[in-house]
Amino acid sequence: MRYSGFKVIKEALTGHKGWKPVWRDPEPKPHYDIVIIGGGGHGLATAHYLAKIYGHRNIAVIEKGWIGGGNVGRNTTIVRSNYLLDGNEPFYEFSLKLWEGLEQDVNYNAMVSQRGIINLIHSDAQRDAFTRRGNAMILNGADAELLDAEQVRKEYPFLNFNDARFPIKGGLAQRRGGTVRHDAVAWGYARSADGFGADIIQNCEVTGFRIEDGKCLGVETSKGFIGAGKVGCAVAGNSGRLMGMAGMRLPIESHVLQAFVSEGLKPVLPGVITFGAGHFYVSQSDKGGLVFGGDLDGYNSYAQRGNLPVVEDVCEGGMALMPMIGRARLLRMWGGIMDMSMDGSPIIDRTDIDGLYFNGGWCYGGFKATPASGHCFAHLLARDEPHPTATAYRFDRFRTGRMIDEKGMGNQPNLH
Ligand SMILES: Cc1cc2nc3c(=O)[nH]c(=O)nc-3n(C[C@H](O)[C@H](O)[C@H](O)COP(=O)(O)OP(=O)(O)OC[C@H]3O[C@@H](n4cnc5c(N)ncnc54)[C@H](O)[C@@H]3O)c2cc1C
Numbered sequence: 001m002r003y004s005g006f007k008v009i010k011e012a013l014t015g016h017k018g019w020k021p022v023w024r025d026p027e028p029k030p031h032y033d034i035v036i037i038g039g040g041g042h043g044l045a046t047a048h049y050l051a052k053i054y055g056h057r058n059i060a061v062i063e064k065g066w067i068g069g070g071n072v073g074r075n076t077t078i079v080r081s082n083y084l085l086d087g088n089e090p091f092y093e094f095s096l097k098l099w100e101g102l103e104q105d106v107n108y109n110a111m112v113s114q115r116g117i118i119n120l121i122h123s124d125a126q127r128d129a130f131t132r133r134g135n136a137m138i139l140n141g142a143d144a145e146l147l148d149a150e151q152v153r154k155e156y157p158f159l160n161f162n163d164a165r166f167p168i169k170g171g172l173a174q175r176r177g178g179t180v181r182h183d184a185v186a187w188g189y190a191r192s193a194d195g196f197g198a199d200i201i202q203n204c205e206v207t208g209f210r211i212e213d214g215k216c217l218g219v220e221t222s223k224g225f226i227g228a229g230k231v232g233c234a235v236a237g238n239s240g241r242l243m244g245m246a247g248m249r250l251p252i253e254s255h256v257l258q259a260f261v262s263e264g265l266k267p268v269l270p271g272v273i274t275f276g277a278g279h280f281y282v283s284q285s286d287k288g289g290l291v292f293g294g295d296l297d298g299y300n301s302y303a304q305r306g307n308l309p310v311v312e313d314v315c316e317g318g319m320a321l322m323p324m325i326g327r328a329r330l331l332r333m334w335g336g337i338m339d340m341s342m343d344g345s346p347i348i349d350r351t352d353i354d355g356l357y358f359n360g361g362w363c364y365g366g367f368k369a370t371p372a373s374g375h376c377f378a379h380l381l382a383r384d385e386p387h388p389t390a391t392a393y394r395f396d397r398f399r400t401g402r403m404i405d406e407k408g409m410g411n412q413p414n415l416h
Contacts, residue, residue, distance in 0.1 A: 023194035031227035039063025041072035044189035045374020051196030054382035064205035074336035080177030087392030098371030108188030117177035166277035237337025264288030280317030344416025
């Protein structure tokens with residue numbers, strides 16, 4: 001069933017009786033060509049591109065809960081490609097281009113909104129750093145614009161310009177950045193993959209791998225053994241736990257990140273803004289809630305909820321930047337488990353086990369990467385070689401010392 005404006009009007013006039021379930025609920029087959037573990041954005045996108053670009057039909061996505069229940073449905077929905085380093089910037093720009101065509105590609109309204117993002121500048125040194133980053137973006141075909149304080153004030157007059165400990169001196173804008181409705185991304189990719197014949201198997205936990213003579217033959221699950229020619233792992237915050245079942249120890253730690261939503265307000269924030277003197281980022285959802293977040297909780301955890309000290313820290317960041325936020329009531333908050341890598345950049349690679357592939361280490365920037373991650377992981381699974389834009393995302397960079405340390409923090413996962 002194709003969605004269209006005509007279809008919406010027809011259904012509205014006929015009592016909405018023609019809508020069908022958006023994906024099937026199949027029982028697992030005994031064997032697939034490719035099994036993807038993890039029904040988050042990255043796993044589902046991988047299934048979509050495997051089917052659509054590489055023609056694979058005999059594939060399955062195995063999800064231990066329900067699709068969209070992980071980080072893909074928990075993030076603050078920001079997409080952008082404002083990176084500095086060579087390994088990252090072309091990849092994230094590729095992703096942003098895929099976002100721009102996503103809704104047509106999967107025939108699903110994911111509310112892709114290029115409302116723009118501004119990283120605020122609070123010191124001369126920060127202006128230098130952001131100028132450099134903006135130049136790197138432009139050199140890689142992305143858009144970037146350096147703003148002075150007056151230009152920022154025109155768009156966001158209510159920010160604390162005058163009375164602040166760290167006055168706003170300008171901003172680095174990326175007009176093509178913005179937000180995308182996060183869970184709709186999971187649903188859109190799931191619907192598309194299902195339409196190509198991929199099985200999306202929910203409530204099925206992978207509990208182990210069957211590995212013989214160095215080759216992965218399939219996965220043990222709560223619904224029994226499922227054989228596979230190849231197995232791709234895309235479980236984000238559960239990466240360490242899952243790959244441990246295959247005897248691998250990853251350069252990744254799991255940490256909690258919280259997100260917050262205020263009560264609905266009249267339109268006040270035209271785009272996304274990030275505070276450069278603390279860690280705080282905010283946008284306004286189409287329903288009116290201010291959606292914001294800040295730092296990790298800072299300790300290793302697999303719990304999908306955080307603690308009060310970080311709530312306080314994030315709210316202080318909000319108050320320092322836009323004191324009027326203190327008048328809004330907090331409606332809800334939650335946490336997600338982040339797969340924090342040692343250098344803050346991801347991994348899309350084969351493992352030493354034949355037929356076992358890995359995608360993870362997305363830290364708290366993996367939502368914006370969803371389309372490119374799925375595309376590149378599908379390429380790796382289908383062709384057994386890295387996609388040209390993801391050649392840097394290999395395990396061996398930790399052995400050879402070729403870190404992609406965007407923040408320059410060193411091997412300290414909770415600081416990236
Ligand atoms: C609060 C918060 C805010 C964020 N904000 C942003 C942002 O603004 N912009 C941005 O770019 N990124 C953001 N992120 C990061 C982004 O959400 C993640 O990097 C990205 O979603 C991870 O990929 P995924 O969607 O595939 O993960 P998930 O949706 O977590 O998918 C992994 C899936 O694997 C499943 N799984 C785990 N173990 C097993 C198993 N043994 N068997 C079967 N299934 C299993 C899980 O149930 C889960 O559904 C944020 C994250 C959080 C938590």
